[in-house]
Amino acid sequence: MTQTMFDKLWQRHVVAGDDGEPQLLYIDLQLLHEVTSPQAFEGLRENHRKVHSPERTFATLDHNVPTEDIFNVKDAISRKQIETLRANTKEFGIRFADVGSDEQGIVHVIGPELGLTQPGMTIVCGDSHTATHGAFGSIGFGIGTSEVEHVLATQTIWQTKPKTMGVHVHGKLPHGVYAKDIILGLIAREGVAFGTGYAIEYYGDTIEALSMEERMSICNMTIEGGAKYGSIRPDQTTFDYVRGRKYAPKNMDAAIADWQTLYTDSEDDFDRVIDFDVTTLAPIVSWGTNPGMAVPVDHPFPEIQNDDDKKAYNYIGLKPGQTAEQIPIEFAFFGSCTNGRLSDLKVAANVLKGHHIAPGVTALVVPGSRSVKNAAEKLGLDQIFKDAGCDWREPGCSACLGMNPDQVPAGVHCASTTNRNFEGRQGVGARTHLASPAMVAYAAINGHFVDIRKVAD
Amino acid sequence: MKPIGQITSTVVAVMDDNIDTDQLVPKQAIKDTTRKNYGDVLFSNRRYLEDGRLNPEFVLNDFKHEGAQILITGHNFGYGSSWEHAVWALRDYGFQAVIAKNFNDIFYMNCINNGVLPVKLADEQCDQLASLPADQPVTIDLPQQTVTFAGQTAQFEINAFWKDRLVKGIDDIEATETFDNAIKKFEQRRVEE
């Protein structure tokens, strides 16, 4: 019988349970952060349980850390969450990337960077963007805190196997169009729930030509399309990325030989296949309050079709028929687990070099991890950003979710490289517009979005 | 966890589609380190006015719906983050069940894991439930997998495995610990390969 990569990966990890029923899956790696783990550790303590496999667990700080002065957490509640994780990891013997450590950063950035994330694995984290790790040909998915506790205690989790969906992405990406536009364009076309109940695999010549970082941006936002899992089969690009990283397999050749047996046998094995041609794809900008409310940069915003649209227009302060060029941008945010990696910062810096952001615009540049920050500084990117008038910050989630001091003020339109434009996501009343790093960089310079296909070199 | 059998209660409806976890609980609330007392923050951006007073326009604040233990809602409920706080808030507010047109996958599991019964019904049935008079009770029978309202009975699907857990109120981890040997064997096989 032929199978998809997802089926093969799943089968490999089943500890108990019959096909078609919830099955007990073995988890190879659990990543932790400070927000969704305290209650899980509390539960362990209350029931006198230990962590089953501390060596399969890794913790970092990201959501709460202040990016201006990372050591000085002024907010008492944030500080408590941070200190709680510090104490919990110590008590239970779990590896921990504390602030200041070379390994600290956004959980979905550091996992791959450290080589913790590998093809063939099952990876969980109390965070919906765990789908990111699927870019390596693994099963990565977000879980709730009860499940975090369950995995800590047993290294397993009960899950119902989802259906599988193949997304065939093909064609050459036009000039000025990026991986971010693929996923935004797909969600804009298919809606924010098209993936509910499915595990998605992206494939096709477009995907094969992408770097690991670009592949991660796509898998990362799979959850915005409703699917818990997004994956891409591992190939030479994947192997080259993993090789030599701190926690990469010792015997890479044997590992690669094994990973290559995991491929989807045939397109027919997917329960559903959708086709996405990128040859005419344009840069995408979100106008509303979910990532599906997005249009090509040169298209007018849609007419109001339902209450959702009405509510969204009300909140965002725009009107049907306007275009992205008419959004008055006063804030630009570069960062997050979607676009806070070195290649993203390079793209943005390349645009900003020799320019200055528009008067009245505030721009934050927040590297996804300490190692991204160090690498960027080595290349002198920090200076380019500062010369352009941007704030160069310490690694963390920052204004992606406005849970730390970095927030977009109420009523302000923010061009953002992040993944969610929900009401209040970047701060109370903040108006988020999702786009690629290049688009956000041009928006920062101009004070509004521009069609970068016409200006970019 | 408390076993769930029958739930009989009036309902309250928030019929928007795509109600995301950011709407269900504000960020400030998820900074807590405990599992308790999230009831006050549920829907807080809509429930409270800027000055902290209750927003009289929001349906949860309508005294007619006081004590309703069943929430009726639209498509893709619980979309967004994996924050279980969203379910804790529903539970602590007093909701024992949510009837939706459909649920986000992660959120659905979070409901199961906290004994808040997720019930998916057809669009028309949800819309009908939403328009019931405020004082009209609805009965959800988990063992029978039915929702009875306004003289009719609708059937709903739930996986037998999850249902069994909810009906018996089984502690997840304790149940999995009985698979200890299988887990050990799995790990051993891994090492040998």
Ligand code: SF4
């Ligand atoms: S960067 Fe944003 S989306 Fe990613 S983990 Fe942090 S808060 Fe979540």
